[in-house]
Amino acid sequence: MKKTIVLYLSLVLIAFASQAQSKDETAVAEAVEQLKAAMIKGDKRALNAITNDQLNYGHSSGIVEDKAAFVDNLTNGNSVFKSITLTDQTITIVGNTALVRHILTGETANKGQAGQVKIGVLLTWIKEKGKWVLLGRQAYKVS
Structure with a gap:
């Protein structure tokens, strides 16, 4: 009887831990979608809300921007x-940190010049006050 109870409680704990991680993964995936939408719209308020004040945003060209430059370039026409x-x-969560990797393809109009982009991206998200915000991003060229 004791073994059955211990086994049952162990399974409940494992199921609970899996569900908690799944909820965080879902929340991070939703944050990625919010970031994507804000980038397409050039929505200054949304970009500020979804990023940490210490944002470190690396481009595949090697340029690294802080939060102010990242938001400014997406809202002033430099990066469209x-x-x-x-x-x-893929999403990997460790505590209050999430690593997201994906391939980003898109159409751009940087400074009015039409273009195409295909890059690999690593995003670092942190959970602050129950909300996932972007802390870092590094892009790299893919063939």
Whole structure:
């Protein structure tokens, strides 16, 4: 009887832990979608809300921006996304930190110049006051 109770409680704890991680993974995936939408719209308020004040945003070209430059470039026409498609996304959560990897393809109109982009991306998200916010991003060129 004791073994059955211990086994049952162990299974309940495992199920609970799996469910908690699944909820965080869902929340992180939703945050990624919110970021994507804000980038396409050039929505200053949404971009500020979804990013940490210490944002470190690395481009595949090697340029690294802080939060102010990231938001400014997406709202002043320097960096315009007409569309963004994310594929091959994985989410790994460790405590209050999440790592998201995906391939980003999209249409751009940077400074009015039409273009295409296909890059690999690593995003670092942290959970602050129950909300996932972007702390870091590094993009790299893919063939």
